[in-house]
Amino acid sequence: MKVFINFFKGFQNTGRLMRMIILLLVVNLAFSLILAIPMYHSLKDSFGNSLVGERMAEGFDYLWWEEYRDDAQGLERTFTPSIIGKGAILNNLEGLIQLRVFDLPPIILIYGFLYIILHTFFAGGILSLFKKREAKFSLGSFFRGAGSYFFRFFLLMLISWVIFLMIDQVVKGSLDSILSGMRETAISEVTPFYWGLVFNAVVFFLFLFIQMVFDYGRIKIVEEDSPNVLTSAAGAFGFVGRHLGSTLGLFYLLFLVQVVFTLIYVLIQGLISQSSFLGIALAFLFQQIFIFGLIWIRCWLYSSQMELYRYLK
Amino acid sequence: MPKKILGLLLFSLLFLATFLSFSDEPFCKQVANYTMNVVLDTERKTITGEEFLTWTNETEHPTDELWFHLYWNAFKNNMSTFFSEQRQRGRGLTGFRLEDWGYCRVDSIRMIDKENFAEIDLSPTMAFQQPDNDNPHDQTVFFVKLPQPVEPGQTIELRIEFLSKVPRPISRTGVYKDNYFIAQWFPKIGVFENGEWNCHQYHSPGEFYADYGTYDVKITLPAAMIVGATGEHREKTDNGDGTTTHHFFQRSVHDFAWTASPHLLEFTEDFEFAPGKTTEITLLLQPYHKNLKDRYMNAVKNAIKYCSLFYGDYPYTTATCVDPAYNSRSGGMEYPTFFTGGAYFITRKGISSPERVTIHEFGHGYFFGLVGSNEFENAWMDEGFTSFLDTEVYYTAYGAPVYSKTYFGIPFTFRDVNIPIESDGISRHRQTSDRDDMQRFAWQFMEGSYGANSYAKGELMLRTLKRYLGENLFGNMIKSYSQRWWFKHPKPQDFYDIVSEFAAQDMSWFLDQFVYGSGKLDYAIGSISSIRPRQQTGWFNGEYRESRSNKENAKTYESDVLVRRLGEVKTPVEIMVVFEDGSEIREKWDGDYRWKKFRYSGPSRIVKAVVDPEFKLVIDVNRSNNSMVREPNKIAPYKWASQWLIWLQHAMEFFTLFGG
CATH class of the missing domain: 2.60.40 (Immunoglobulin-like)
Structure with missing residues (x-):
């Protein structure tokens, strides 16, 4: 019950800070546009004055894409048919769990890194607003909060990276090696496939679990204004350990919301024809609603977790 | 009286049916005929056997030597030409244990002197040869000296005792657990042509070449084994000692391969691919691919139907498709009337697996099986033609496949992205085929260029020729080429001749640029x-x-x-x-x-x-x-930059997992 109470409280709190979510969306969009503009020019140059443009306006010209792929450098390497619809989400999910992010072009990795740092900064602002349960968003209070917690959040992020790295090297490394041994001696691909799914799920669970614990670490810092990052991290582990059912329950409830929301997006986005500027504009708007929703859910998670933390304290 | 007449009638019908089903009439001269009796020892992983070989000198030149392949000696040591070339191609040899190596040992080779009821032991004259290089560690070719030359038209008979040690899975042969896939496994005579022996060593890139003949093979192995092989499965005899002997027979083929495993599921269907023309399809399926039975079977049927239409009616009475065992490394390979597919247990509508590889390997039954080109020397004449064939048959039977990508081992399709026929092979051709001319001996290509030239460029040249000549003219030409060269060994010039004949002009200006050139067309x-x-x-x-x-x-x-x-x-x-x-x-x-x-x-x-x-x-x-x-x-x-943008926005948002 306490999960649902705080789930709904979090929803209400987030709803009051719509302008903050818009700010986060704008930042996400601006950050992405910096790379999308060169991609636009690359595509425009490649389509050139040829009939490819017409074919790509109507559908997907696979023959053109093969030529483009064969010469692709940097960002261009990421342009594949699998970025369409569900592919975009699946690419990222697989990239995350199997840490294929490092296969991405360096420019995207650098931007990704900067974006994470920026978000670590914003996390202070988000949580400080939720702490005060302010009804109205103001840039001043947002950035004051962001600034006051940034250093501690940054250190917390570095600690979390050590744990993420350990999960990758120790847990994922061991599971990969078990799977590889299994593949060498298996009598069919079926058994390694299912074990592969289980192992991926384990890694994904651990990644999410660590994210959740460090969410509570950040909440602890904000709620208690704790100066000691290590104590906060350890305290977060202790808190989650003591309230495993509630914390996981809340986390997975919101994870489920995100999955359902994503599925709805995947189902609907394919229905929008983009063979006209109006279609492109509508699709773009829909895409931004989707990203807005994802940011909303992330803030909702923060808010619900903060409410749960207070409730259980 | 009526009973006698009925009995006689039944006997006649039975005789006629037997005659029709086991029609022993060869389609061509039977140059190299093998009668083999072999035993598979699953404990030692060896095949011991006796091979009676009758060979006819069909050339105008006498010969006092006989050259043989011992392909499995490629897996005898790490210095063989095969493994040396594997290393050069970046495919090192790892973890071979004592029991993993394979070889083929000739214990005796005797010439049968029928006139004097005697056997002449040729073993003392046996010597390994390296016709393609000076690698002393390569023992994949040997010859024997004959006491007197075999004159043109003369036939000699040999009795060869041999032992083949089954290697761990490598190069489409070997054993994985109790799954045996046995190919290139017996002492096999080379091809005598133009007064010399064409008998190349076993190379890493490249395949095989042999003369046509009759294979009459009896394989004895544990009774629990399900067996498939080249040709008709004529008999299965229970030996009463836990073993069974399987008898396979096929005329007018140039190789014999087989598989044995206790796990295989066997499905057999008679398929009428043209009015009055039937062949028996056998599908040997892994139990974990049972859900793919219909897709496999339909792929074989489509392959037989359309290959018959495009390249001439399939002449054999059997076609056996093997779904290879996991880790057996035997997928995607062809032998006369017998071939392997390859599949993943999850597939989707619109994905071309397992159909494409099945059609390709069956198609090799035409280009290399029936049209017996030299795969060592003219790889494009089998791989290029078969790549062309499989694409033509696949697109005719199924239409364009859709783009797919596998996430967490699960294939997903992108139905908005069709893969047009013109995409087949072009990327490989664009990237690496200019490293060589298409016409090279298979092992003489620069790294990365064998496939691009033999498969991709060959296919693209044929598809370009098809559109240049027009569908009907090309269709008639390729069918004539196929049928005219069934059971023979065409050379590139033979293909040139038939193209020029149908085009009513010398087409060497066109073909030369692709076959003997490395330039690109743009x-x-x-x-x-x-x-x-x-x-x-x-x-x-x-x-x-x-x-x-x-x-x-x-x-x-x-x-x-x-x-x-x-x-x-x-x-x-x-x-x-x-x-x-x-x-x-x-x-x-x-x-x-x-x-x-x-x-x-x-x-x-x-x-x-x-x-x-x-x-x-x-x-x-x-x-x-x-x-x-x-x-x-x-x-x-704008449309596609916007699609890419959402992927990036989502990625950015997703990766905040690692931060705040």
């Missing part, structure tokens, strides 16, 4: 322009003219289309020019010089120009530059 529209004609200004024949507005000129445009040849390959091309008023002009250019400009004067501006508008030149490495429009489409870059 025609492009360099520019299009439509401008108002300049008005005359200045002195003209003593008369001064001033520029001024001219109503006639205002109605006219001077238009140019510049067509360029960017590649080395030259071929005639067509150009289509479309004007604003909808009018269209078709031009022809011999494509010889580096560029040509076409000029027009008329009331309309050019809207677009396309070189090769019918897309005949499938081998063109850059198809995007084949067209030019006056007004580029503005929607497309």
